[in-house]
Amino acid sequence: MGGRAMDKILIIDDSPVQTGFLSSILQEDYEITACHTAEEGLKEAMEGNYSLILLDVVMPGMDGFQLLQELKAVEVTRYVPVILITSLSAVQYEERGLLLGAVDYVTKPFKPVIIKARVNAHIQLYRYQMQFKEQAMIDGLTGVANRRRYEEGSRARWREAVRFGLPFSICMFDIDKFKTYNDTFGHQAGDKAIAAVAKTVSSFFHRSTDLFARYGGEEFVAVFMGNVAETAYEFMKTARQAVEELHIPQAESVGPWLTISVGGVTVLPRQGDNYDTCLKIADTMLYDAKRFGRNMVVWSTPTVEQWRER
Secondary structure (H helix, E strand, C coil), X not given: CCCCCCCEEEEECCCHHHHHHHHHHHCCCCEEEEECCHHHHHHHHHHCCCCEEEEECCCCCCCHHHHHHXXXXXXXXXXXXXXXXXXXXXXXXXXXXXXXXXXXXXXXXXXXXXHHHHHHHHHHHHHHXXXXXXXXXXXXXXXXXXXHHHHHHHHXXXXXXXXXXCCEEEEEEEECCHHHHHHHHCHHHHHHHHHHHHHHHHCCCCCCCCEEEEEECCEEEEXXXXXXXXXXXXXHHHHHHHHHCCCCECCCCCCCECCEEEEEEEECCCCCCCHHHHHHHHHHHHHHHHHCCCCCEXXXXXXXXXXXXX
């Protein structure tokens, strides 16, 4: 059984010959990316959405064991299965690799049929585990992440932003005058509206480091890293506009269309900074967006400037 097109494998090995050999064995069934240094491999693993990593143990600079530790310490790559490939056949190396979190250990030289079978088995298992994990973390109405997944994932991403020195944005938004909408059109229409808004906004968040979740009722939260304040602000303005352009009719007393208000903050988090403080700032920005007239984005920057539409 081969993998589906969506399954991506990352090969990290300093030998082009070895990566070429592994690619030739697996490329029929999987989308293959190869990196030749551990540093390049770590960056690629964090940015790509991989179902499996094949990792050489002996590499110059950071070796495979060190890289494995890095991968397991980061939320976005923690669950991706890693198979170690090496010429070190001593039992203590295998034990070390498995203790550090590798799912399998293959010694060179190896038979293509063995690599294929092991890769396939671990990808199937990973798929099953992710499906199970996601079902427990998905909001039933909207299909986006639920509050539980947000609580777990947001703080893990915050720690990563601190560790890698990346700008971090927190954004809260809700549907304007939603009670009026519900009272006018009924709860079933209200549920449909929540789902439509979630679908539209979630389409903007597709990187593995993004997290978009239903916070409760008609309120949503998103965290994302790597974007400077101006980019994050413009990005959310586009998302707000996309909701307005769905042209979902609002109650006449509010009208014409269903809209959202967005409050956000971009910070450069340092060791000792508090995630909850930033979440409160995003919430205050949302309150200001409501106060200033709704259907707008209000943003706080690292220099504590406040930007708002109109």
